[in-house]
Amino acid sequence: MAYSSEKLSEEKVFKDPVHRYIHVQDRLIWDLIGTREFQRLRRIKQLGTTYLTFHGAEHSRFNHSLGVYEIVRRISDDVFKGRKEWNDDDRLLALCAALLHDLGHGPFSHSFEKVFNLDHENFTKEIILGDTQVNKVLQRAGEDFPRKVEEIIAKTSKNKLVVSLISSQIDADRMDYLQRDAYFTGVSYGHFDMERILRVMRPREDQVVIKQSGMHAVEDYIMSRYQMYWQVYFHPVTRSAEVILTKILHRAKDLYEANYKFKHEPIHFYSLFKGEMTVNDYIKLDEAIILYYFQMWQEEEDDILRDLACRFLDRNLFKYTEFDPAKEYKKLTQLSELFEKAGIDPEYYLVVDSSSDLPYDFYRPGEEEERLPIHLQLKNGDIRELSRESSIVDAISGKRRTDHKLYYPANVIYDDRNHPQIKRQIRELLELE
Numbered sequence: 001m002a003y004s005s006e007k008l009s010e011e012k013v014f015k016d017p018v019h020r021y022i023h024v025q026d027r028l029i030w031d032l033i034g035t036r037e038f039q040r041l042r043r044i045k046q047l048g049t050t051y052l053t054f055h056g057a058e059h060s061r062f063n064h065s066l067g068v069y070e071i072v073r074r075i076s077d078d079v080f081k082g083r084k085e086w087n088d089d090d091r092l093l094a095l096c097a098a099l100l101h102d103l104g105h106g107p108f109s110h111s112f113e114k115v116f117n118l119d120h121e122n123f124t125k126e127i128i129l130g131d132t133q134v135n136k137v138l139q140r141a142g143e144d145f146p147r148k149v150e151e152i153i154a155k156t157s158k159n160k161l162v163v164s165l166i167s168s169q170i171d172a173d174r175m176d177y178l179q180r181d182a183y184f185t186g187v188s189y190g191h192f193d194m195e196r197i198l199r200v201m202r203p204r205e206d207q208v209v210i211k212q213s214g215m216h217a218v219e220d221y222i223m224s225r226y227q228m229y230w231q232v233y234f235h236p237v238t239r240s241a242e243v244i245l246t247k248i249l250h251r252a253k254d255l256y257e258a259n260y261k262f263k264h265e266p267i268h269f270y271s272l273f274k275g276e277m278t279v280n281d282y283i284k285l286d287e288a289i290i291l292y293y294f295q296m297w298q299e300e301e302d303d304i305l306r307d308l309a310c311r312f313l314d315r316n317l318f319k320y321t322e323f324d325p326a327k328e329y330k331k332l333t334q335l336s337e338l339f340e341k342a343g344i345d346p347e348y349y350l351v352v353d354s355s356s357d358l359p360y361d362f363y364r365p366g367e368e369e370e371r372l373p374i375h376l377q378l379k380n381g382d383i384r385e386l387s388r389e390s391s392i393v394d395a396i397s398g399k400r401r402t403d404h405k406l407y408y409p410a411n412v413i414y415d416d417r418n419h420p421q422i423k424r425q426i427r428e429l430l431e432l433e
Contacts (some may be wrong), residue, residue, distance in 0.1 A: 413427060
């Protein structure tokens with residue numbers, strides 16, 4: 001029997017709080033789950049620093065990846081199977097891409113990427129195509145199979161239908177993380193009727209479409225997404241933790257470049273600091289490693305690194321105030337000058353953070369991110385873009401919302417033992433008194 005069609009002698013089942021059960025029948029999928037690169041995802045949190053805001057948000061990229069796989073398995077085995085627009089030969093390709101789509105995420109992913117100018121998608125590609133256990137498993141399904149999987153994840157494949165299952169404005173990735181993140185954070189916003197959406201999905205030549213009768217379930221999904229972004233993903237306390245995390249990594253990098261002598265050598269960071277990170281180095285990095293160094297850095301001679309590490313681990317986060325960079329840039333300049341006079345380095349302790357989201361948009365050629373619209377299939381078989389039929393979606397379509405906050409260490413600027421007059425001026429500018 002060909003490896004790509006080989007089934008396990010007995011189906012494996014994962015208990016899951018979101019989907020109840022995750023079913024694995026294919027030998028290839030089971031072998032991929034067992035690779036060191038996939039098991040590493042157990043040690044990467046799905047929501048980064050969000051656990052400091054919502055204490056239940058301890059779930060991992062491993063949980064989420066299995067969930068995306070399960071949704072695609074249900075679509076391919078239960079919803080699309082036997083439909084003339086769906087090629088059953090694409091089933092395993094779709095399942096592998098779903099399972100491996102987040103393979104390249106690093107510890108505290110987005111903050112980590114910003115500081116070291118990394119892209120998790122590049123590492124996903126390198127893990128799938130490089131000298132790894134994942135690649136060896138995929139190779140057994142065909143010499144060109146790893147490349148096909150990578151192209152689906154990278155959205156460069158000509159098989160647009162399978163790409164849209166993994167990456168579109170209504171895909172298995174989003175359907176899992178919205179529900180999973182809502183479950184683990186304890187909020188009610190991310191819940192929607194996924195069962196209904198799956199039942200009304202239909203394959204077309206180049207993307208998944210939704211039967212018109214399922215429009216209201218899709219409206220609910222889009223509003224759930226909108227609420228989750230602003231109530232959970234962009235929560236100002238989470239962003240404060242991300243600001244401090246980012247500044248810790250920046251400080252460690254700056255000290256390394258200044259030939260600072262660390263008490264405890266950050267050997268796991270050397271290839272990052274030098275910009276020479278290999279896939280093997282990357283796979284060894286996880287959040288336990290990062291937090292270990294933060295523990296060590298609490299004892300460093302450098303005041304800034306020591307303070308920031310303590311703040312992150314003890315959850316002594318920065319406070320924030322609303323801030324409009326376009327209108328208040330002069331205030332930011334004044335505050336920076338006052339911080340310096342008070343002996344507080346504004347580079348690390350006065351930070352503007354912005355979050356921006358576009359909840360739904362129809363396709364606009366030339367945009368930085370191509371956003372394929374959600375299409376409804378009318379009763380007569382015609383296809384119509386969602387916002388043309390839904391007044392709810394039309395109301396938010398194309399409307400980008402941006403939020404700016406200014407973060408600062410409140411305990412320091414309220415401490416009048418040093419520079420009391422300057423700190424009073426800082427508080428007045430921040431409208432704290």
